[in-house]
Amino acid sequence: SLQDKLDKALHNISGRGKITEINVAETVKEIRRALVDADVNYKVAKDLTKRVQDKALGQNVLTSLTPGQLMTKIVHDELVDLMGGSQEGINLSGKPTVILIAGLQGSGKTTFSGKLANYLQTKRNKKPLLVACDVYRPAAIDQLKVLGGQIKVPVYTEEGSTNPSTIAENAINFAKANNHDVVIVDTAGRLAIDEQMMNEIKSVHYFIKPQETLFVVDSMTGQDAVNTAKAFNDALNFDGVVLTKLDGDTRGGAALTIRSVVEKPIKFISTGEKMEALDLFYPERMADRILGMGDVVSLVERAQEQFDEEEAKKLHKKIAKNEFGFDDFLKQINQIKKMGNMKDLMGMIPGVGKAIKDVEISDDAFKHIEAIIYSMTPEERRKPSIINTQRKNRIAKGAGRKIEDVNQLMKQFDQMGKMMKMMQGPQGKQMMQMMSK
Ligand code: GDP
CATH class of the missing domain: 1.20.120.140 (SRP54, nucleotide-binding domain)
Incomplete structure (x- = not known):
């Protein structure tokens, strides 16, 4: 690499x-x-x-x-x-703001459209509308509907319509009538650049005059990504690039070249299939990542996004009173899972990225732990101290694991409890201060 x-x-x-x-x-x-x-x-x-x-x-x-x-x-x-120096945001000045999403089929357009809607809704306080403009693949429309359902953003579709420009125009009128302030138009793509697709998207672009046209490209396609970017830029003069699939074993080359070839900024990077796996593109962080310094800033940001102050206060109290139990442990695991793909997260830690690049880390890493906890009675979860050998045997059997696995989990749980107590003391405060600098 x-x-x-x-x-x-x-x-x-x-x-x-x-x-x-x-x-x-x-x-x-x-x-x-x-x-x-x-x-x-x-x-x-x-x-x-x-x-x-x-x-x-x-x-x-x-x-x-x-x-x-x-x-x-x-x-x-x-x-x-x-890579352009600084982070460049998107222009949300329209009423409504219209964002056109372009790219080849399979580049991750539809997934990104969902992620962008989710980002605008949860982080920018917007009321987005998704528009399905792929008139050739009904499956693409269904896919967008499913994503919209997940993130609770409505999806505008017109069954039977064959004119994407009309669909997009009607969608914008629908948005105006229903107080949507951002309209995200997902368009059809082909497996390779062809004239018909380019003409179609040019026409949609002409009719709806978007504030932002974002070109989505699969970072795993290497040098091809740069050629595709050039073709789309010639046709649309787009405003920014979205690099997808940066979670895989990608060669960072595309990110490095696209900017200088098309002279347009990379605005977002997509790092997984989950709706939360979207980051603004920071050239500094990408350079750090490429040079193996890890991406601590993004890691801390993701952790902070999942951080719920009320929950944290409750947790502090529980730890202080020695009431931290396995249900709380489960909650913690869920928070970690929400932060994204495990391998991704670990890759952001300086020095770790390289070390784990060939290691298979599955998101199921927690499954065994969860199975063991689910096999405990509510009382055992609340008061782990009552778990004796007999109970351990029963728990192991219920979870389909060995008693050693239960022992190991109990030990980890114990250590985690000790560590959390320590974090609440003066030492921990110092550490948190250091991290927030
Ligand atoms: P479209 O044809 O351009 O709309 O592409 P899709 O959004 O359907 O994405 C194609 C495939 O790539 C799907 O299986 C997605 O789940 C997957 N995908 C999209 N973005 C990412 C990403 O950032 N990382 C990974 N690993 N997969 C992605």
Whole structure:
């Protein structure tokens, strides 16, 4: 992966006591190779590494005591620049705001439309309307209806209609009449770029004059993603890019190149199939992630989103009174699950991303734990101290697990209790303060 290769290139230069102009040049060459291998456009990679080299020589990497760190910083800064520098939001000034979603079939358009509606409703206090404009695939309309149902956002459809522009126009009128302030129009896609699709979406774009046109692209399609972006940009002059499927083992190359090829910002990244798995795109964080520094800021943000102050207060009281039981434990597990895919979350921890890239971590990791807890009686859940060997045997049997598994869970539960007590003390406060800085 890009991260591994950059690591290696940077590792070569760090660790060396003295650095010469020659090994700066060597390292830069390796960085360039890593970028190209990760699907970064050759010219983009070449320009970037040229700037890195100039900066490295200009900033006295040669005499620096920590050349590796300095090089990492230079590469990091260049990556950030390449991805546009700062976060760019979406324009919500319309009345209603109309957002057109374009992209190839399978890129994740429909999923993203749902996520965007969910984001606008829960975080931006909007009242969105989803519009299904795929007149070719009834399944796509059903899919949007299902998503809309999940997040409780209405979906406008017109059965039997074959004209997407009319559907979209009617939907906007419906939105005006029903106080929807954002209209998200999900359009049809094809498996490859073709003229009919381009003409159709151009026509929809012309008729509804959206405030925002977002181009959705599957980050796993590598260099193809860049070509598709170019074609859609030529047709629509879109406002921003949405990169999907960044949860998989993707090569970050697309993110690096698209910006410089189409000169449009990446606005969102999609990192999973759950409706919550959507993040604003921050070039800084992406660069950190690529360089393996982890994405602590996003991790903390996700944790905070799930944080419920009332619940937390109740929990504090329970811990203080030694009343923390297995039902509370279950609640905690559910909160963690809501934060998203486990592997994703762990990948955001500095240094961990690389280590777990080949490890299978399933979201079912909690299933056994839950089965054991569900096999306990309510009294046992409230007062774990009454769980003796006999009870353990029964619980294990009920959950289809071994008694060792029950023992292990009891031990984890015990440790978690101790840790939470500690977090409430002065030490914990200090730690939380450090984390919030
Ligand atoms: P559309 O044809 O462009 O509307 O694409 P869909 O929204 O139907 O997505 C195609 C497939 O990709 C579906 O199976 C989605 O569940 C999946 N998908 C969409 N976004 C993501 C993502 O961010 N991560 C992962 N892992 N899968 C995604």
